[in-house]
Amino acid sequence: MNKMKASLALFLAMASSLLAQAGAFHFFDPQKQADIQGEVQSLAYEDVYGKRSKFLVLTILSPDQRLFRVEVCPQWHFENDIAVGMKIRIQGSLLDEGEGKFYMIARELSFQGERMVLRDRKGFPLWSQKGAPEERRNRKGSGGRGKG
Amino acid sequence: MKSSVRYLAIVIFLSAASIGVFYFLNLRNRRAVEFRTLELAMSEGKTIEKVLAKAAAQLLVGGETPLVRFMNEIFANEQVVYVALKRSGRLLHAASKYEGYLPLSSEVQAVTTFDSPLGEIIEVAAKLKAPSGELYSAHIGYHFSVIGEIREAAGKNLLLMTLMQAAIILVLVLFLYSFNRQMLRKESEISREREEKERIQEISLITAGINHEIRNPLNSLYLSFQMLEPMLDPADGEVAFHSGSIKKEIQRIRGIIERFSSLTHEIRVRREAIDWPGISEELRSNWKKEDPRLDIDFDPGTAPPLVSDRSLIIQVMENLLRNAAEAGAAHVSIRVEPCRGRTRVSIRDDGPGIPAERLKTIFDPFVSFKAKGSGIGLALTRRIIGQLGGKIDAESVEGRGAEFVILL
Numbered sequence: 001m002n003k004m005k006a007s008l009a010l011f012l013a014m015a016s017s018l019l020a021q022a023g024a025f026h027f028f029d030p031q032k033q034a035d036i037q038g039e040v041q042s043l044a045y046e047d048v049y050g051k052r053s054k055f056l057v058l059t060i061l062s063p064d065q066r067l068f069r070v071e072v073c074p075q076w077h078f079e080n081d082i083a084v085g086m087k088i089r090i091q092g093s094l095l096d097e098g099e100g101k102f103y104m105i106a107r108e109l110s111f112q113g114e115r116m117v118l119r120d121r122k123g124f125p126l127w128s129q130k131g132a133p134e135e136r137r138n139r140k141g142s143g144g145r146g147k148g
Numbered sequence: 149m150k151s152s153v154r155y156l157a158i159v160i161f162l163s164a165a166s167i168g169v170f171y172f173l174n175l176r177n178r179r180a181v182e183f184r185t186l187e188l189a190m191s192e193g194k195t196i197e198k199v200l201a202k203a204a205a206q207l208l209v210g211g212e213t214p215l216v217r218f219m220n221e222i223f224a225n226e227q228v229v230y231v232a233l234k235r236s237g238r239l240l241h242a243a244s245k246y247e248g249y250l251p252l253s254s255e256v257q258a259v260t261t262f263d264s265p266l267g268e269i270i271e272v273a274a275k276l277k278a279p280s281g282e283l284y285s286a287h288i289g290y291h292f293s294v295i296g297e298i299r300e301a302a303g304k305n306l307l308l309m310t311l312m313q314a315a316i317i318l319v320l321v322l323f324l325y326s327f328n329r330q331m332l333r334k335e336s337e338i339s340r341e342r343e344e345k346e347r348i349q350e351i352s353l354i355t356a357g358i359n360h361e362i363r364n365p366l367n368s369l370y371l372s373f374q375m376l377e378p379m380l381d382p383a384d385g386e387v388a389f390h391s392g393s394i395k396k397e398i399q400r401i402r403g404i405i406e407r408f409s410s411l412t413h414e415i416r417v418r419r420e421a422i423d424w425p426g427i428s429e430e431l432r433s434n435w436k437k438e439d440p441r442l443d444i445d446f447d448p449g450t451a452p453p454l455v456s457d458r459s460l461i462i463q464v465m466e467n468l469l470r471n472a473a474e475a476g477a478a479h480v481s482i483r484v485e486p487c488r489g490r491t492r493v494s495i496r497d498d499g500p501g502i503p504a505e506r507l508k509t510i511f512d513p514f515v516s517f518k519a520k521g522s523g524i525g526l527a528l529t530r531r532i533i534g535q536l537g538g539k540i541d542a543e544s545v546e547g548r549g550a551e552f553v554i555l556l
Contacts, residue, residue, distance in 0.1 A: 026239075026248075027239075027242060027244065027248050027249070027250035028248040028249060028250065029250075030251070031254070048247075049247045049248075052247070055247075071248070074247075093248075105248045119248075119249075120265060122249075122251045122264070123248060123249050123250070123251065124246060124249050124251075124264055124265050124266075125246050125247050125248070125249060126265075128246050128247075128265075129265055
């Protein structure tokens with residue numbers, strides 16, 4: 001009986017964890033495309049899609065003082081130089097996370113007179129076409145993305 | 149030649165048209181296969197949607213978690229690109245194999261297809277109703293690689309087939325072209341032979357006339373002269389000179405009549421094994437008497453065994469030697485060698501050669517470009533070679549001698 005209770009508790013815990021992750025899932029929504037401009041405040045490499053590959057994530061401060069976290073692309077795919085303080089223009093799918101927080105999945109970057117296309121119009125990641133070999137191997141069966 | 153080029157142009161045009169039609173039919177066929185495959189996939193998708201709806205509805209009785217786990221299990225499948233679960237139109241759970249890529253259709257349709265950089269993607273979406281009355285939709289997007297594979301395979305096959313067809317057509321065109329050229333050559337040879345036969349027939353008539361009208365009076369004249377001859381004074385130099393001239397001229401007229409007749413006489417061929425060194429010996433010995441100035445270099449070489457008419461071959465060679473001597477040659481070289489299963493005899497002289505425009509007609513009867521020529525020797529030579537089943541050609545560069553090549 002105790003075993004059954006423990007199993008039920010574990011199952012409920014797992015379910016609530018899954019639901020918590022699932023509720024936060026967001027994706028490149030072609031219906032929610034936006035264009036932002038601003039200055040790079042910070043750069044970081046984060047595990048935004050599990051442990052597949054670290055992603056470059058920028059924090060952008062717009063002229064109207066709003067902060068955007070911008071998910072760019074896997075670290076291995078980004079070959080340009082970018083630094084804090086640079087002016088940048090980003091087109092992508094924008095998610096309003098509430099409480100003044102904005103998250104953008106970038107489709108195209110323009111900075112230092114250069115243009116970098118990262119995804120197609122429906123959000124397909126262009127790096128997946130050439131793809132890092134280990135990326136392709138890991139792709140099989142890898143799961144969704146949860147963002148806290 | 150013009151007709152040959154026209155013929156080749158028609159064949160090339162037909163070949164190109166045939167490749168074009170083949171390409172068009174193949175493309176049409178490929179599209180039909182693609183369309184039908186997509187139809188089958190849509191129909192399969194509808195079945196999957198029914199199974200998904202049924203399974204998901206049953207899982208939903210136990211809450212959302214079993215359904216999420218079920219969707220994740222489906223996602224583990226290699227062909228699946230993404231899965232998503234919506235509750236009242238809002239995303240509840242999703243997973244994608246391509247970072248953030250979730251091209252969900254805006255409306256929930258049982259089966260939809262769309263293009264992607266991965267190729268065709270099929271999305272199956274099942275509408276569900278929870279026991280609580282809430283509306284859910286479960287979406288599965290999977291990569292439909294078959295069409296891409298069909299396109300790739302069909303593209304490769306099409307290229308291969310087109311190349312093969314082009315190669316076959318090329319070989320066919322070349323074969324037809326060569327066949328056509330051969331036919332035209334043969335046709336021209338037949339027409340030339342027919343013309344020659346007609347000329348020979350005309351000559352036969354003339355010769356028969358000459359025989360009838362000249363030979364008999366000439367014989368009477370010679371007989372009368374023979375009867376008259378004893379009555380003449382052989383000591384009288386003038387009489388002796390004139391009687392000698394009459395005899396000589398009568399003999400010359402007889403010789404001319406004989407040579408004219410030889411063009412129309414039936415040539416009888418008596419075949420035997422040809423002994424080239426023997427022919428060489430006989431030719432040298434005969435020719436020494438006729439014209440010792442002409443230097444003959446006869447090399448029987450590695451001549452293959454040949455069965456033919458020895459005396460006719462000697463006659464032909466003597467005709468050609470005479471032709472060279474009359475043209476002013478001092479040296480004649482004769483070579484006998486094998487050539488593609490036949491015997492090739494080359495008679496080359498160091499005379500003044502034959503102008504290119506005269507080469508075409510050199511074997512025609514009564515065509516001669518020499519001051520003392522009758523135009524019978526080479527015509528008769530070709531007739532004899534023809535009777536022996538061979539072929540004779542002349543090659544020459546003016547000023548650098550002439551070469552007659554016989555193939556037996």
